[in-house]
Amino acid sequence: MSKVIFIVDDEKAISKLLKYWVKDKWDYETEVFDSGETLLKRLDSKKPDLLLLDIMLPGISGLEVLKKIRTKDEQLPVIMLSAQGNVETAVDSLRYGAYDYFPKPIDVQRLEPAVKNAIKNYELTKELENLKESVQKEYSFDNIISADKKMQEVFKLVSKVLDNDITVLINGESGTGKELIAKAIHYNGKRKDKPFIVVNCASIPRELLESELFGHEKGSFTGAHQRKLGKFELANEGTIFLDEVGELEMLLQAKLLRVIQEREFERVGGTELIKTNVRILSATNIDLREAVKTKHFREDLYYRLNSFPIYIPPLRQRKSDILVLVEYFLKKCNQKLKKDIKGFTKRAIKYIYEYEWPGNIREMENTIERCIIIVENDMIDVEDLPVHMRTNEEASYVEQEGGLFEGDNIIPFEKLKEDSIRHALEVTQGNIVEAAKKLKLGRATIYRLMEKYKIENRSND
Ligand SMILES: Nc1ncnc2c1ncn2[C@@H]1O[C@H](COP(=O)(O)OP(=O)(O)OP(=O)(O)O)[C@@H](O)[C@H]1O
Numbered sequence: 427m428s429k430v431i432f433i434v435d436d437e438k439a440i441s442k443l444l445k446y447w448v449k450d451k452w453d454y455e456t457e458v459f460d461s462g463e464t465l466l467k468r469l470d471s472k473k474p475d476l477l478l479l480d481i482m483l484p485g486i487s488g489l490e491v492l493k494k495i496r497t498k499d500e501q502l503p504v505i506m507l508s509a510q511g512n513v514e515t516a517v518d519s520l521r522y523g524a525y526d527y528f529p530k531p532i533d534v535q536r537l538e539p540a541v542k543n544a545i546k547n548y549e550l551t552k553e554l555e556n557l558k559e560s561v562q563k564e565y566s567f568d569n570i571i572s573a574d575k576k577m578q579e580v581f582k583l584v585s586k587v588l589d590n591d592i593t594v595l596i597n598g599e600s601g602t603g604k605e606l607i608a609k610a611i612h613y614n615g616k617r618k619d620k621p622f623i624v625v626n627c628a629s630i631p632r633e634l635l636e637s638e639l640f641g642h643e644k645g646s647f648t649g650a651h652q653r654k655l656g657k658f659e660l661a662n663e664g665t666i667f668l669d670e671v672g673e674l675e676m677l678l679q680a681k682l683l684r685v686i687q688e689r690e691f692e693r694v695g696g697t698e699l700i701k702t703n704v705r706i707l708s709a710t711n712i713d714l715r716e717a718v719k720t721k722h723f724r725e726d727l728y729y730r731l732n733s734f735p736i737y738i739p740p741l742r743q744r745k746s747d748i749l750v751l752v753e754y755f756l757k758k759c760n761q762k763l764k765k766d767i768k769g770f771t772k773r774a775i776k777y778i779y780e781y782e783w784p785g786n787i788r789e790m791e792n793t794i795e796r797c798i799i800i801v802e803n804d805m806i807d808v809e810d811l812p813v814h815m816r817t818n819e820e821a822s823y824v825e826q827e828g829g830l831f832e833g834d835n836i837i838p839f840e841k842l843k844e845d846s847i848r849h850a851l852e853v854t855q856g857n858i859v860e861a862a863k864k865l866k867l868g869r870a871t872i873y874r875l876m877e878k879y880k881i882e883n884r885s886n887d
């Protein structure tokens with residue numbers, strides 16, 4: 427569904443131009459209003475996704491309109507436009523909750539990313555609010571947080587294998603939650619009161635894996651001082667979870683196949699046939715079919731393990747989980763670390779949302795924990811994120827009259843005034859007259875603001 431932008435400007439030429447960009451060029455739906463009154467009336471029946479609002483209007487002023495909107499709606503992004511183009515109006519706009527401010531003539535090159543960012547942020551905020559409510563109610567697998575449609579499909583599949591013993595192969599990238607799903611299958615199924623045994627086939631040395639899985643008899647090899655029960659015996663009547671099953675060597679693949687088919691095996695160095703009643707779940711983050719093709723994995727075993735495949739998509743393909751997981755881990759890590767970090771700034775959320783998360787949910791959990799440890803106030807900002815997550819951070823600052831813009835990002839507006847002055851003084855090497863000219867401010871105002879923000883002018887030293 428296409429997004430809707432309302433444009434409010436009494437100057438026909440400007441609203442026409444804005445409409446041309448917004449509708450014809452950027453492909454948003456638009457409605458144009460020539461006064462604050464007509465806009466406010468329309469807002470009773472329809473809510474846009476963004477508002478472009480002129481400050482100088484014939485009846486009630488843009489700032490008044492903004493104030494009125496904010497009494498009912500704190501989130502709707504409003505971008506203010508003004509012909510006066512000075513820092514004072516910009517700051518006033520911000521104080522009343524504008525998302526951004528643009529002096530006229532409007533620089534459309536800069537307006538476009540501002541509009542896009544604002545709409546995206548707004549969408550995220552709304553999504554987060556909706557999800558927060560639904561998450562708690564709907565999904566009942568303990569500790570598995572998700573609101574994404576693709577994960578709903580996964581849960582549906584999980585619910586189908588709870589009450590039977592079908593062999594399930596869980597496939598997914600590292601950190602996507604394969605073990606969590608395996609646990610959910612066991613602890614919500616009919617074997618839940620019996621053991622759940624995990625064997626990580628990649629982390630146990632090959633020589634030991636056979637004995638680990640099937641046990642050994644006393645004296646069966648050097649160091650085997652006594653009989654040892656293997657995981658298959660320990661898991662009897664319960665579930666065994668073979669993690670990274672693709673790492674099994676051929677000999678063990680054959681032995682595993684026999685367990686699946688005959689439900690029996692012998693301990694290493696033993697002759698006694700051991701009967702077993704276990705449910706087998708396995709997981710892999712490699713493409714087992716490919717391993718079959720290259721003859722690293724037995725085809726017959728593959729089909730046995732894969733009777734019921736469940737694929738967990740990576741986090742980057744389930745974007746709508748990102749925010750709920752962020753909330754969840756924020757709470758979880760706050761509790762764990764006995765902290766009370768309130769959340770992430772909108773800018774930080776944008777980075778989190780756009781990041782690829784190659785290590786998936788595990789990476790996110792670790793990242794949030796790290797942020798909570800290092801952050802110095804109660805909101806986590808972009809600077810607190812790991813460096814590799816903010817490669818755009820060093821984006822060049824672009825100077826513009828009345829303000830600063832950083833790549834596609836808008837500098838938090840509370841800081842605009844101070845930053846503008848600091849920046850102007852920097853580029854003019856402390857020349858107040860030049861800085862005042864750049865900012866379209868009087869010298870006295872600059873001095874006053876420098877005092878207010880405790881800005882020292884190096885050239886005066
Ligand atoms: N949907 C989720 N909700 C809450 N926590 C999750 C979710 N998915 C994964 N986690 C957490 O992320 C971490 C990684 O999950 P898990 O160990 O199940 O992943 P995995 O796919 O087995 O990873 P690997 O391939 O690296 O073994 C765990 O701490 C797990 O609790």
Ligand SMILES: [Mg+2]
Binds near residue numbers: 604605669
């Ligand atoms: Mg795992």
